[in-house]
Amino acid sequence: MSARVRSRRGQGESLRDDILAAAQALLVETQSEDAVSIRAVADRVGVTPPSIYRHFEDKATLLFAVCMTEFDRLDVELRAALACHDDPVEAVIACGRAYVQFGLANPETYRIMFMGSSEWTPDQYRDELMADHAAFTGLVEAVGRASDAGRLRIADPMMAAVLLFQGVHGMVSLRIAKPNFPWPDVETHIDLTIATMGDALFLDAPE
Amino acid sequence: MSARVRSRRGQGESLRDDILAAAQALLVETQSEDAVSIRAVADRVGVTPPSIYRHFEDKATLLFAVCMTEFDRLDVELRAALACHDDPVEAVIACGRAYVQFGLANPETYRIMFMGSSEWTPDQYRDELMADHAAFTGLVEAVGRASDAGRLRIADPMMAAVLLFQGVHGMVSLRIAKPNFPWPDVETHIDLTIATMGDALFLDAPE
DNA sequence: TGTACATCAGTGAACGCGCGTTCACTGATGTAC
DNA sequence: TGTACATCAGTGAACGCGCGTTCACTGATGTAC
Numbered sequence A, B: 001m002s003a004r005v006r007s008r009r010g011q012g013e014s015l016r017d018d019i020l021a022a023a024q025a026l027l028v029e030t031q032s033e034d035a036v037s038i039r040a041v042a043d044r045v046g047v048t049p050p051s052i053y054r055h056f057e058d059k060a061t062l063l064f065a066v067c068m069t070e071f072d073r074l075d076v077e078l079r080a081a082l083a084c085h086d087d088p089v090e091a092v093i094a095c096g097r098a099y100v101q102f103g104l105a106n107p108e109t110y111r112i113m114f115m116g117s118s119e120w121t122p123d124q125y126r127d128e129l130m131a132d133h134a135a136f137t138g139l140v141e142a143v144g145r146a147s148d149a150g151r152l153r154i155a156d157p158m159m160a161a162v163l164l165f166q167g168v169h170g171m172v173s174l175r176i177a178k179p180n181f182p183w184p185d186v187e188t189h190i191d192l193t194i195a196t197m198g199d200a201l202f203l204d205a206p207e
Numbered sequence C, D: 001t002g003t004a005c006a007t008c009a010g011t012g013a014a015c016g017c018g019c020g021t022t023c024a025c026t027g028a029t030g031t032a033c
Helices: A013-030 A038-045 A059-083 A088-105 A107-114 A127-132 A134-148 A157-177 A186-201 B013-030 B038-045 B059-083 B088-105 B107-114 B127-132 B134-148 B157-177 B186-201
Strands: none
Touching (some): A107 A157, A134 A157, A157 B186, B107 B157, B127 B134
């Protein structure tokens, strides 16, 4: 790739953003975690491999930084879905749809974030953090509102959130892992998955 | 490792079984796909690496052969669970429990079988085949019996089987991928997951 | 019963690969005097 | 206004790694005559 113009003194941090963007673009284009090597990223940015280490401790840290920005995007989309509905149950349902759509639209990112081994995860991105992440707490809050409205079939909103989470995750991760399985049409599949979870966990609105 | 005694003429196939057993043992002990290298397997069997290629085309084929024997074990356990119950709904529920237990007891195998990239899958183990595999067809049949008994809430038994499958998969794969997440107690988690799926898909038995 | 030979199971050594990472460095740029 | 110097962004070359895989081979064993 063409060489990048060297940053001015004090502007070194701008390379960090370029590295993140290049790594993400590479991931999106190749849909392969393996294709995102230190060398490939450096090449794409127009810089030599050792430069990466000025900004990221190691490869895993870089990869998770990329995923974290994707995670933030997911959070934005889930909150947007929640915000579209006054009814708390409808809000949660919309949130589930948005989650599935995000996952299917970003399969390799989804794979890294939710299907990889926790062994590879750098310390600053430990699993526990996921529970505190905005995307998940947003869901817990929304389910909590449904609970407050007396619309939840089970007592514990946190447990209900876990069941919802694993329900949509089951669909997304299986479709990603087994793309050649004779799945139903994707829209039908989403509708049925969401409807099943909804029926199982929520009560209809009292009139 | 100690050297293996060379097979007699005509007995060469016995090495194949030893290789499979060694690879599987390595997978179980290390719980790491990466630890199952051609060299490590050969070393464990007491043979040199090129010998492996007499019996397996390449590494992926070996790994999938291992998984296939595990798959057969899963099938046996699921059928055993089905066979314990006359009531078709109870049979399916028991099948779900057995599935979850198998997955959680064999996390790395489960990861390879259901959470890996389909890119790595050798041709003879393509995803489509999974739909025809005994373990899945057994589930479809059991759901079909529930349907015949008028106990299914949705019309299509195949679709119901898919929903059940992804339901239990969601729980298993998330617990494997995120072991440090604050999950509920595993028994409670199984009970709630299965009960939720059951309530959503099945009708109670008419008295 | 003996011997030459084909076959078969497995070996030893090496290839090439791309990777993550480290090290000592260079040269432009801003700053202090 | 000029100059010496410290700093900073990034370089070039190489390390060591373990891997999957290939190749030409060896030597024991069964078989045909």
